Amino acid sequence: EAGVAQSPRYKIIEKRQSVAFWCNPISGHATLYWYQQILGQGPKLLIQFQNNGVVDDSQLPKDRFSAERLKGVDSTLKIQPAKLEDSAVYLCASSLDGTGAGPPTDTQYFGPGTRLTVL
């Protein structure tokens, strides 16, 4: 079974530039998550999709970050314009069903991440 795919793996940009990350979840997984992992910290959830609808985006800096999940499969996360503090690893994860309808024994599978450096 193919895992969660992300691209690019590394990206270096100047501040105020734009950048986009792509994620392809495991086939059949309804729920997709984007996390931000700053060096020395644990991942922080930015946004969660259930199919193509947003479940939680309470920690997404909406003035500069946007995300979409067209057709409930692939997803893109965009930053425009980037700031120095956006330097981090951006992780994508997927699970079969993260709706909270039952016990969360549903495992989140993580991709390899995209390491973003903003200069």
Added chain:
Amino acid sequence: AQTVTQSQPEMSVQEAETVTLSCTYDTSENNYYLFWYKQPPSRQMILVIRQEAYKQQNATENRFSVNFQKAAKSFSLKISDSQLGDTAMYFCAFVRGGSNYKLTFGKGTLLTVNP
């Protein structure tokens, strides 16, 4: 809001020995779940073990086991017979039951297994 604290930024252990990683959490919820995730160097994060708060029995997965102390809000991970491949960042995580499974992570513990 829930918080997860891992007080050991780094730990090391000799191959074949046992090591325990600490985690404490703060919540007013009674229905929740706890997890340990492993993130090897330059590799994907994977789930190591999970614990349901309503279960008194501690979870075990092969060489990995937890010591869940609900009253103390403590959730430590014990790795027995440590192997070189156990070298990784270990994250403790919390999710509130009945929610959208939003994971709250600790800052992690870097475990190095020495030959």
